[in-house]
Amino acid sequence: MPTEILMPALSPTMEEGTLAKWLVKEGDTVSSGDILAEIETDKATMEFEAVDEGTIGKILVPEGTEAVKVNTAIAVLLEEGESADDIGAAPTAPAEAETAAPAPAAAAPAKAPEAPTPDTSPDWPEGTEMVKMTVREALNAAMAEEMRADDTVFVMGEEVAEYQGAYKITQNLLDEFGAKRVIDTPITEHGFAGIGVGAAWGGLRPIVEFMTWNFAMQAIDQIINSAAKTNYMSGGQLGCSIVFRGPNGAAARVGAQHSQDYAAWYAQVPGLKVVQPYSAADAKGLLKSAIRDPNPVVFLENEILYGKSFEVPKIDDFTIPIGKARVAREGSDVTIVSFGIGMTYALEAAEKLAGDGVSAEVIDLRSLRPIDHDTVIASVMKTNRCVTVEEGWPVASIGNHISATLMERAFDYLDAPVINCTGKDVPMPYAANLEKLALTSTAEVIEAVNQVTYR
Amino acid sequence: MATRKTTKKPNVSADELKQYYRDMLLIRRFEEKAGQLYGMGLIGGFCHLYIGQEAVVVGLEASAEDGDKRITTYRDHGHMLACGMDPNGVMAELTGREGGYSRGKGGSMHMFSKEKDFYGGHGIVGANVPLGAGLAFADKYKENGRVTFTYFGDGAANQGQVYETFNMAALWDLPVIFVIENNQYAMGTSQKRSTSTPDIYTRGAAFGIPGEAVDGMDVLAVKAAGEKAVAHCRSGKGPYILEIKTYRYRGHSMSDPAKYRTREEVQKIRDEKDCIEHVRDLLLEGKHASEDDLKAIDKEIKAIVNASADFAKESPEPDLSELWTDVYVDA
Numbered sequence: 001m002p003t004e005i006l007m008p009a010l011s012p013t014m015e016e017g018t019l020a021k022w023l024v025k026e027g028d029t030v031s032s033g034d035i036l037a038e039i040e041t042d043k044a045t046m047e048f049e050a051v052d053e054g055t056i057g058k059i060l061v062p063e064g065t066e067a068v069k070v071n072t073a074i075a076v077l078l079e080e081g082e083s084a085d086d087i088g089a090a091p092t093a094p095a096e097a098e099t100a101a102p103a104p105a106a107a108a109p110a111k112a113p114e115a116p117t118p119d120t121s122p123d124w125p126e127g128t129e130m131v132k133m134t135v136r137e138a139l140n141a142a143m144a145e146e147m148r149a150d151d152t153v154f155v156m157g158e159e160v161a162e163y164q165g166a167y168k169i170t171q172n173l174l175d176e177f178g179a180k181r182v183i184d185t186p187i188t189e190h191g192f193a194g195i196g197v198g199a200a201w202g203g204l205r206p207i208v209e210f211m212t213w214n215f216a217m218q219a220i221d222q223i224i225n226s227a228a229k230t231n232y233m234s235g236g237q238l239g240c241s242i243v244f245r246g247p248n249g250a251a252a253r254v255g256a257q258h259s260q261d262y263a264a265w266y267a268q269v270p271g272l273k274v275v276q277p278y279s280a281a282d283a284k285g286l287l288k289s290a291i292r293d294p295n296p297v298v299f300l301e302n303e304i305l306y307g308k309s310f311e312v313p314k315i316d317d318f319t320i321p322i323g324k325a326r327v328a329r330e331g332s333d334v335t336i337v338s339f340g341i342g343m344t345y346a347l348e349a350a351e352k353l354a355g356d357g358v359s360a361e362v363i364d365l366r367s368l369r370p371i372d373h374d375t376v377i378a379s380v381m382k383t384n385r386c387v388t389v390e391e392g393w394p395v396a397s398i399g400n401h402i403s404a405t406l407m408e409r410a411f412d413y414l415d416a417p418v419i420n421c422t423g424k425d426v427p428m429p430y431a432a433n434l435e436k437l438a439l440t441s442t443a444e445v446i447e448a449v450n451q452v453t454y455r
Numbered sequence: 456m457a458t459r460k461t462t463k464k465p466n467v468s469a470d471e472l473k474q475y476y477r478d479m480l481l482i483r484r485f486e487e488k489a490g491q492l493y494g495m496g497l498i499g500g501f502c503h504l505y506i507g508q509e510a511v512v513v514g515l516e517a518s519a520e521d522g523d524k525r526i527t528t529y530r531d532h533g534h535m536l537a538c539g540m541d542p543n544g545v546m547a548e549l550t551g552r553e554g555g556y557s558r559g560k561g562g563s564m565h566m567f568s569k570e571k572d573f574y575g576g577h578g579i580v581g582a583n584v585p586l587g588a589g590l591a592f593a594d595k596y597k598e599n600g601r602v603t604f605t606y607f608g609d610g611a612a613n614q615g616q617v618y619e620t621f622n623m624a625a626l627w628d629l630p631v632i633f634v635i636e637n638n639q640y641a642m643g644t645s646q647k648r649s650t651s652t653p654d655i656y657t658r659g660a661a662f663g664i665p666g667e668a669v670d671g672m673d674v675l676a677v678k679a680a681g682e683k684a685v686a687h688c689r690s691g692k693g694p695y696i697l698e699i700k701t702y703r704y705r706g707h708s709m710s711d712p713a714k715y716r717t718r719e720e721v722q723k724i725r726d727e728k729d730c731i732e733h734v735r736d737l738l739l740e741g742k743h744a745s746e747d748d749l750k751a752i753d754k755e756i757k758a759i760v761n762a763s764a765d766f767a768k769e770s771p772e773p774d775l776s777e778l779w780t781d782v783y784v785d786a
Contacts, residue, residue, distance in 0.1 A: 006494065006495060007494075008491075008493070008494025008495070009493065009494055009495070009496045010494070010709060010710055011709065011710035012499055012500050012501070012710065014710075032487055033487075033506075033704065033725070035718070041710075043710065043712075044710075044712035044714075045712060046706075046710075046711075046712050047712075047713070047718075048494075049490070049705075051487050051488070051490065051491040070494075070495075070496055071495055071496065154596070180596070185623065186619075186622060186623065186626070188619040188622065188623065190585070190615065190616045190619055191585050191616050191619025191620050191622070191623055192585075192619075192623065193585070194582065194584070194585025194586050194588070194589060194616060194620070195585045195586075195588050195589040195592055195620070195623060196589060197585075197586055197589055198526075198574075198585065198586040198587060198588060198589015198590045198591075198592065198593070199589040199590070199592045199593045199596070200589070200593075201574055201586070201589070201590060201593075202524075202589065202590045202591075202592065202593020202594060202596075202597075203593055203597070204592075204593045204596060221579060221582060222582065222585065222586075225578075225579050225582060226577070226579075226582060226586060230565075230567070230575070231781055231782070231783070231784055232560055232781045232782055233557055233560060233561040233565035233567075233575075233576075234556075234557050234561060234565070234566075234567035234575070234781075235555075235556065235557035235558035235559075235560055235561065235567075235781055236558075236780065236781035236784070237556075237557075237567050237568070237569045238567050238569065238574070238575075239784035241784075270782050271782055271783065273783075292786075293786050294784035294785075294786060295783050295784055295786065322786075
């Protein structure tokens, strides 16, 4: 049966074009790859090649014709043994592109805000023996325990092995686990982040340490395009069990390039999990969960918190689930939501406010993707007021996201607009007084609470 | 083809030669069909065809063993077919259907098959190079003797992360073969205009990585080079670079008017260097196959490709619920 040659779509957006010139005439023999015609699209003039071999039986659209719709029959090709007399037998080209058009998506029904159902279970049983531990020791213990339990877990990064860690988080790991599993990398974030992702696809569980998250900007393509998106792009075939970790945000007097808070950046990316612990217990429990998680986890630490001591439960195999917030202090007048080092301001403000007779409930988000909105909303339904606290920049911040979610799900419960205490909208200055001003502060949190409580 | 010189004596059996002919023809016919479906609006977005380069993947697959891995960039349909992925699943992914390898969520540039050790299909030029070294890192860690073929183009060879990877791969003796498919054009920019060295494989010398140039239009030369590289990697000597000089007949993507080279340049390579015609000549001149034998293979391939197109058209679009699946692996 003769084959119709159809007007091709030559770009993702082409709907019609001009048949500028025929390079074959009726009766010509063509084989696949031969150029049949020149076609002008809105972008360029393109050559159009034959797919099948045969003889040009009839040219249906003469050259110079404008606005020829895609999929219009423009010529008829005869196969061996066919003649022009058979042309009437050519099937009418089905409008295949149309049958392939997507069914209209069902409109999402307007949803009434769902009542929150927060998980209020305790992180560890009451009466558990506690030990004092710094955040540094907690992170180190989490890695060592997981490396003992699973020999596919390894750690790589700059100065993690022989130097014992730029911030000593990997101290003693080389001695215990050897150079095969504790690997010093060259200064090459982009490269070793990619090697880490490939190793995860190869069946290992890498912990990739960035000396700070500022340097991971060199590697962000691998974190997002390779680690976060591939499970989706592969239809669920290729998950990526990897932890990217290191100190995030401002340290002290290190200037604009070493002081950025990436919490909101990574929290935006589907496919990643993002955590930023404050206490040593959360640092340990969340890092152990992150290492076991089959998904890529961005684990944001803070240099200033590394040396701070907290009570950590003395339990074998203690973990904190990713995606569960913690009510760090109960209260009734206002909800202060924070995470990471922001918790130092939140808790200090709550303590001072208590002295003034204001009862603040403080929520430590701990995880930023997924965010435990239920715990926040349940609290705001009780207090009717909310202040968020973070060191990162104000535009598209975590606080902005919390505020928007409260509008959607708890609008009727709010007695005041939510205030976001954030870092200032400037690169981090070096001068001590300016740096202090650029970060948020306990005083700003107290001021914000006074505003939302109309005091 | 009369103008062709076939001086090389085949170092393979007649059956192997026939298999290469068949495998290369499958890629070519499949890609032509993909181009046709694109023209009909059934394939959308970007679609980069492999026509002209078939000997590269078929030659290297002939040097691979079960369990070896492969990863490439976005001109990836040939790699998938060469490693044994099902043409139906590949074509249905191109049409964005449920029956595709990624259930329609990846498209031309993002397909994977863990079963066939094919790790994509990556859309960011150069990014797959450290990923491939990472796969090799895992194999070395597990001491399983496997190697990873990491394919990239002459364009990607100018990305910084390629050299970060060369350094670590050499430092850690990773069993990775860096396959530079040099088709002479990075989209519309010729190698002369983009690359400071005429022989890209020599860039490994700075890292102590051996490398060589290979005639990528000769599947037997590619296979021989692949075997050498595989033996090097498998014996624990670290990475190896193969710069395979090849040529793509079609545009960079479907919407490339290809004004950066002449029609004569393309035609000359087709007439004198075509990799499929080369094997065809070897088969006929060596009396390993008759014209009729080859016609039978052509017919068989045509049927496979047509079936894949039918499957890709008939497979339904993914269920709307698929929007929300596979974002995460269940913890």
